[in-house]
Amino acid sequence: METLYHSGRILTMVEEEDAPEAVLVRDGRIAAVGPLDQLRVRAADAATEVDLDGRTLMPSFIDPHGHLLQHGMLASLVDLEHARSIADIVTAFRDRLAQREEGDRSPLVGAKYDPQMLEEGRHPTCTDLDAVSTDLPVFALHRSMHVAVGNSVLVDGAGLTAHTPDPDGGRFGRFADGTPDGYVEEHPAMAAFAEVLSPGDSGGLLPAGVADPLLAAELAVADYLRHGITTAQEGAADPATIEGLVGAARAGTLGLDVVVYPVVQSGTSAFDAHPEFAGDYADGLRLGGYKMILDGSPQARSAWMSEPYAPIEGDEHPGCAYPIHTPAEVEAFVRAVAEQGRQLIVHCNGDAAAQLWVDTAERIGAELPALLEARPVMIHAQTVRDDQLERMAPLGMIASIFSCHTWFWGDVHLRNFGPERGRRISPARSALDRGVRVTLHQDTPVTPPDMLLTIWAAVNRISRTGQEVGPEQRITTWEALRAVTCEAAYQYGEEDSKGQLREGMRADLVILSGDPLATPPRDLRELAVLETIKDGETVFRA
Structure with a gap:
């Protein structure tokens, strides 16, 4: 099966200046990118031509952190x-x-x-x-x-x-x-x-959640696909969640790729328990590594900080909150994952949590280099400091930033942390300027799986009341697009098959109503996903 896309804006995500005329897809892969007349010669007589009519074709979005099955489960609550x-x-x-x-x-x-x-x-x-x-x-x-x-x-x-x-x-x-x-x-x-x-509950994020993981997966997948996302994550999986996703994969209900990260407190034996998902995708599912949660939520004032929160009514004498795990527990968890050579993604909202993760990664990474070779990730990185970012860069530690916090809770952060710390929430600019790779996520179901809103938030940094939240931390549209395509692919170790339009890459594509690079920053969230393509097949059309 061949499809030839042409007559629109094509973003390859290789170079910002790229402007190829056409993309040829053959059997789920990118067969060629280049001039339309040359690709027409290369295409089979039976190839389907798609006239983009001025719309934009680019790699589909890759979600570097979220909870896909949990998102589907919330639909029943x-x-x-x-x-x-x-x-x-x-x-x-x-x-x-x-x-x-x-x-x-x-x-x-x-x-x-x-x-x-x-x-x-x-x-x-x-x-x-x-x-x-x-x-x-x-x-x-x-x-x-x-x-x-x-x-x-x-x-x-x-x-x-x-x-x-x-x-x-x-x-x-x-x-x-x-x-x-x-x-x-x-x-x-x-x-x-x-x-x-729910007696006998396994300790997942949703006690008394829905009983039917197949339905939950179906609902979640449909929502992700309509937002142009073809690779998603289950980023804090307990054993029941893993079993639910395995069942959905075997039933053929996963219409996208899902990368699963079991939580370390449930043990580090998931790869032994599910060897069929330990390598490449099987029925759209694979194990990516492990997840560790070090602290709580900044909007709930439970993120672990190095300095106290700002006083507010009802919390006039605030503290710094607290860690989820002791340093000894963190040491044991990180060492166990490093000995397996698996990727470890670590939830750090507060700067004290970030400090513990960076300190531990430096120490154990020097002893067990496999920890760093597996591309460790700091999830959320909401209040990570510049001195910590400077240490993350040589470690190769990725900052996966929850950028739409500035929209949903920017006003809360300014109140919880005061103007100096509050304006630095989600410091993507500081990370990039210090050589740290950045990806952007929604932490769905905490916020919707809306990548265009996430891009808009990272580029504009405006709260729901219209207040600018640290405009000096804004990044460019190109940088934001990279963070949800090729940089997200790199985080998953899939940069050779996803995130760019190059010959041999998987044909995971999205068609947008307009060109993000030509769209005024304030209007980015007005763009719409018109079509989502997974391995060359249309899986959503508006």
Whole structure:
């Protein structure tokens, strides 16, 4: 099968000035890039010609960090994203409860509430959620997926009292008298509710999630493809998530490539347990390495910082938050992964977490070079400092930056960190200027898998209220495009087959409504994905 694309803007992502007339695709690969008349000679008589009619053809987007299956699972939960008050949260839960069949006693689980968007400006409490039910567990997951709130059924079922100590790497919210208020911060604290929500839960990001991973995968894949993404990630997989994705792959429901990173606290035996996915893709799935989570969320004030957060109402004497793992645990995890020669991607939102990862990578990398040869990644890198970036560059450590934080939570960061630190959130410019490779991600389902919004955010750095958030950290459109194509391919070790339009590369393509390089920066998010092509086959058309 051959397809010849022509008569539009073609971005090869090799050189910014490239302007070839045509691209010839043969049997899922790029057969040639060049002048239209020459490619017509090379094409078979039966080749299909696609007149781009001025639209833009470029490599499809590669998501360097997210949670694909979790994104699909959220589709079955109570949607709290559009709540603008705690009363709206209660109403959303009550509406779902009213739709249930008689006798359904399963927990009510909702997701994506954001205190920034609530008129009360705070998290709900167990008392608030008791207005939904005092008989069934009610669990509301914050948009960051790092904090949540449960009703009194969960608090009591977990056995939490005023005398319950905070777990290592987590925190329980409390009323003024010290009794639990239902707020659970970070996964060690959220785990207190897991056994009540779903007995035997394996400790994944979503307790009491959907039971059908095939449906979740199908829903998520469709959303990624409509946003022009053909390589995605499951970036914190517990054993149940891995099994769900393996089932989806074997059922043939993955319409894109998915790279899986099991969390290290679940062990480092995934490659032995699933050898068929340890090498190249099998049915669209492969294991990429391991994931370690070192801290929490900056918008939830649980990212581990070297200096205290700025005081705000309700937190007048803030601290620096805390690590998820001790240095000894981090040492053991990193060493175990390095001994296997696997890639390690590490969640670091706070600069103290970044410091621990860089220190550990330097020390163990000098002893076990395979750690650095596998292209280690700092995931999020929200508050990484310049001195840390200067140490990351010689390590070959990649900064995968959550750039659309400036849009969704830029105002919150300025409040949480103050103007000096807040304006440096997601410091892509500083990273590039210091020779650090940069990729950009959405951390879906925390934010939608919208690469064009991510590019717009990195180039403009504007908050939802219209405030500029550190304009000196802006990057160019070309740099942003590289970060979600060829640089993302490099992060996965797939730069020889993805991310550019060159002969022999996989024909993973996207057709956009306009040319990003010719589009004014403020208008980049107005571009639309018109068609997504995976291995030469159209998998989405608007």
